[in-house]
Amino acid sequence: MKVTTKLEDIIESGLSESSIFKRREALQPEHIPSRLPHREDKIRELTLIFRDLTTSIDNTSIRVVISGHMGTGKTVTTKSFGKAFKDKLSERGLRLEYVHVNCHRQRTLYPLVMEIASSLKLPIPTRGLSVQEAFKIIHDYLVKRNVHLILALDEFDYLIKTASQEDIYFLVRLYDELSSSKRHISYIFIMRDEQDLSILDRSIKDHIIRNIIRFEPYGSGELKDILTDRVNEAFQPNVVQEETISYISEIYGRDKGGSGNARSAIETLEMAGKIAEIKNSPSVLIEHAKEANSRINVEAGEVLDEIPILELHPLIILKAIINLHNRLKVDSVPMGKLEKEYADLCAELGEEPRGHTQLYEHVRRMKLMGILETQQSGKGMRGRTTLISLAVPITGDLEELINRTMRSKIDNREEPL
Numbered sequence: 001m002k003v004t005t006k007l008e009d010i011i012e013s014g015l016s017e018s019s020i021f022k023r024r025e026a027l028q029p030e031h032i033p034s035r036l037p038h039r040e041d042k043i044r045e046l047t048l049i050f051r052d053l054t055t056s057i058d059n060t061s062i063r064v065v066i067s068g069h070m071g072t073g074k075t076v077t078t079k080s081f082g083k084a085f086k087d088k089l090s091e092r093g094l095r096l097e098y099v100h101v102n103c104h105r106q107r108t109l110y111p112l113v114m115e116i117a118s119s120l121k122l123p124i125p126t127r128g129l130s131v132q133e134a135f136k137i138i139h140d141y142l143v144k145r146n147v148h149l150i151l152a153l154d155e156f157d158y159l160i161k162t163a164s165q166e167d168i169y170f171l172v173r174l175y176d177e178l179s180s181s182k183r184h185i186s187y188i189f190i191m192r193d194e195q196d197l198s199i200l201d202r203s204i205k206d207h208i209i210r211n212i213i214r215f216e217p218y219g220s221g222e223l224k225d226i227l228t229d230r231v232n233e234a235f236q237p238n239v240v241q242e243e244t245i246s247y248i249s250e251i252y253g254r255d256k257g258g259s260g261n262a263r264s265a266i267e268t269l270e271m272a273g274k275i276a277e278i279k280n281s282p283s284v285l286i287e288h289a290k291e292a293n294s295r296i297n298v299e300a301g302e303v304l305d306e307i308p309i310l311e312l313h314p315l316i317i318l319k320a321i322i323n324l325h326n327r328l329k330v331d332s333v334p335m336g337k338l339e340k341e342y343a344d345l346c347a348e349l350g351e352e353p354r355g356h357t358q359l360y361e362h363v364r365r366m367k368l369m370g371i372l373e374t375q376q377s378g379k380g381m382r383g384r385t386t387l388i389s390l391a392v393p394i395t396g397d398l399e400e401l402i403n404r405t406m407r408s409k410i411d412n413r414e415e416p417l
């Protein structure tokens with residue numbers, strides 16, 4: 001006899017308190033966790049750089065650049081530092097404001113300045129003022145109240161690429177422009193790639209690059225600690241299995257060929273929880289994490305489907321890219337280096353390497369298939385060259401599949417008579 005559950009019961013159980021999540025908000029990108037495993041040294045570095053504020057809060061201007069790949073904790077670490085540092089100074093009777101603005105949303109200075117004013121709860125006329133005038137009002141306000149402002153400009157790369165040089169210059173050389181002797185504003189410039197600063201004039205650049213703090217991609221052990229904290233905050237006790245946490249950490253850990261991106265790891269954890277909930281499972285298992293990963297990486301899945309249909313030489317090209325990635329720890333490789341690595345691999349495999357034109361053709365075809373991405377190298381490298389990267393993260397699974405497919409093509413190749 002088939003047992004069917006009454007519809008009302010299904011809905012009733014779905015409406016009742018989640019048996020998986022305790023506080024799902026703790027998995028949202030805006031959530032600021034109470035601890036930041038493996039970023040304690042960065043908080044310390046920031047504290048040491050800003051320590052001078054404790055002795056001369058009304059006449060110091062400090063500038064720091066924070067750089068690092070996606071999801072390496074730049075935003076969350078800076079915000080946490082700003083808040084805690086403000087509280088510590090306040091305990092010492094010093095007045096500090098910390099304002100965090102995102103330049104991705106505000107591509108010109110005007111709305112940016114307005115956002116700063118509104119964060120400071122400073123009413124300023126929204127019309128008829130130039131950026132310079134508005135900034136002067138903010139500065140006068142800080143001087144009058146003897147408040148120091150740490151201004152964190154997040155995703156500063158966007159501002160560099162979209163705002164005019166004059167605007168950037170104005171922002172970072174504020175004191176000369178305002179001809180004020182008192183210094184009340186410090187800056188934290190947050191960006192993915194500090195190379196982007198090279199498009200700025202030397203004089204602006206020198207002004208910005210006094211201190212650089214680099215955030216490295218996370219390794220799998222570090223991600224495991226970060227995820228374990230989130231599991232404790234967001235999930236019901238003993239619901240997420242430890243193997244599940246390890247599995248997710250290994251997908252994204254830099255040491256395992258992953259991106260080192262904590263955001264993707266947390267997203268995968270949340271998705272795994274949702275899948276467990278839908279399946280009415282009492283715990284979050286590896287299989288849920290696997291499914292979460294493939295849902296999140298649909299494209300990666302599609303690429304995996306295409307590998308087996310590739311011919312031998314395109315596979316050797318992919319293998320060469322992975323070798324270079326592992327050896328040089330870079331995401332994209334210049335065409336010249338790729339050609340050399342490919343030729344070496346061909347020699348190892350006893351294959352005649354294809355010529356330059358045919359190699360390009362293979363790369364072009366794999367780009368159309370969505371397997372590879374190409375990009376022209378920017379300034380800074382001698383000449384212009386094509387940079388090639390895989391369109392999906394290089395995981396152990398991908399590497400294994402490429403090796404396996406390559407081997408089977410080699411075993412089945414027709415020996416020349």
Ligand SMILES: Nc1ncnc2c1ncn2[C@@H]1O[C@H](COP(=O)(O)OP(=O)(O)OP(=O)(O)O)[C@@H](O)[C@H]1O
Nearest residue numbers: 029036037039070071072073074075076226262263
């Ligand atoms: N050390 C850490 N401890 C706890 N959570 C972390 C840590 N590092 C990053 N996270 C979490 O990972 C996610 C991504 O971090 P964050 O937004 O700070 O990255 P980012 O470096 O600013 O990335 P992007 O360049 O894409 O802006 C956030 O949810 C953040 O809370």
Ligand SMILES: [Mg+2]
Nearest residue numbers: 074075076154
């Ligand atoms: Mg960020």
